[in-house]
Amino acid sequence: MKIKVAQFGLGPIGLESLRLAAAKPWAKVVGGIDIDPAKIGRDLGEWTLTRNLRGRTVCRSLDELPAQPDVVLHTAVSRVREAFSQIEPMARRGISVVSSCEELLFPRWREPKLAERLDRVCRASGARVVATGVNPGFVMDVLAVCLTGVCREVRAVHVQRVVNASTRRASLQRKIGSGLAPAVFRRRLQAGQAGHAGLKESLALIAHCLRWKITRLVETGDALVARRDLRTPHVAVSKGQTCGLHQRAEASVRGKVCLTLDLTMCLDAPEPRDAIQIEGDPPLHLVLPGGVAGDEATVAALVNAVPRLLRAPPGLRLMTDLAVPCVA
């Protein structure tokens, strides 16, 4: 019995998820959903150049799908409130959801009441909901938690991620403020209108797994300024303009900073990597030289989570509740 999958949100990540799901022998794609009128009615096979998606068209809503999916891949929003409003109708019908919504990684952090409600809906209908990705969802949270599994005791967790945006797609190069005046990008970062979403959720997930009560959480963001002219196939940045961002979240437990997440994404970043230090017994140090490629790995994380999610009990789940991650 194949798992029936539908895609909600047909942006670049959604289209790639759909393509990957269509390539999995255990999945049968039943269709795609988007609210953009320009996309509705398009043939998914032609659009994605994927033979076994031919004849499936983009629908406006769940009701228009030719069959009820077992799982929806939800790649539409970053904000947890919007995600709840889109996902709850699915969960009410017993449809499980794997979402890329960054804030849904640990939904109780911002929206404990909505999270509790969605959990109740899921338990009543038999649906499961989880959010994942590469970051948040893996390199700055789940992988760090996994490492602590061989520790007798953990005193602090520090994670660094350095992404060389020069090697990444155009949208990431723009997302990090490339070419903007630093003052302009700083204001956007501080207003929460730009930057990486989900850093607080990564931190809250680690703290939850370690049963640590966060007493103080500080997130800061700053623009990085080009020291020379930079050029990629997608953007040109003059010396003195923004060429990336630096974000950092720190959590204190009983007055002591015990969790730090440090994220740099910029053009020409030297030594791109993901790194984790566990201060504990034993202490552990992990490095992924080069780092994990964001979009590609996020699409994989979403699709790979499907079979594991369906083996978990109904409810609103955390990635760390599911079985050990694995390519599906």
Next chain:
Amino acid sequence: MKIKVAQFGLGPIGLESLRLAAAKPWAKVVGGIDIDPAKIGRDLGEWTLTRNLRGRTVCRSLDELPAQPDVVLHTAVSRVREAFSQIEPMARRGISVVSSCEELLFPRWREPKLAERLDRVCRASGARVVATGVNPGFVMDVLAVCLTGVCREVRAVHVQRVVNASTRRASLQRKIGSGLAPAVFRRRLQAGQAGHAGLKESLALIAHCLRWKITRLVETGDALVARRDLRTPHVAVSKGQTCGLHQRAEASVRGKVCLTLDLTMCLDAPEPRDAIQIEGDPPLHLVLPGGVAGDEATVAALVNAVPRLLRAPPGLRLMTDLAVPCVA
């Protein structure tokens, strides 16, 4: 409600597991079991210098424990047949077991029928059984599987572990053949009387998770020879004598070598580390410089698995079936 824990096997690893379990606020140690007449009757509190174990004595069998445990920490044997005969009576009573038995990591590899029987016993009684450790159980298998969770596709997995035995306890320095004539130690390795147990099981676990059918599995082991005199607080090795071992397991899938595990444990090993390469999409490279300390981390892995095991459905489980590893 605390989880009632008993220890089966009171060697060095068992005593450390007991001490760690006694330090966890969620666990209540009910006692220890060993078959060695010299140990029976000893006070666990005095023996382990652990205050909250005082008054608990070493028993000969399950029946003599003052209360039925929820979970037994089983640290007694490496061979899966012996483990089955010790664990089955526990599982019949509905007692769950976390075992350090290396071959039990993937019991179907050597003993598919016994594994099926134990699984049936567990399902009937409500018990759960799993085996774990740092190796096998984490660095050469579970961690590699976990990494593939962000891959669209995996073509090959290669793991290397280099342990500098000079910094480790006496028993490991002896286990790797230190001071023996290389010809003698080679014979022991080839007869399966020496060396690291569980390499094939690590490999079989990875293959299982990736749904790869192993068509050929080769394991080789060799003595490493000291090029100069070596001395630790525990052993003295002359030039030309054995100073460690090199073991390697390779699995082929459809005629191609797709999984390799390479283990070196020797005195004065340069650059001790754990490293994983995933050939896939994206390719991934992970390094733990210095590596994960074996015994200390194994004890942690055992105790940390307890709460996760009890949340899994009854049955004979694999580490990769349980939730993401985490310090408990």
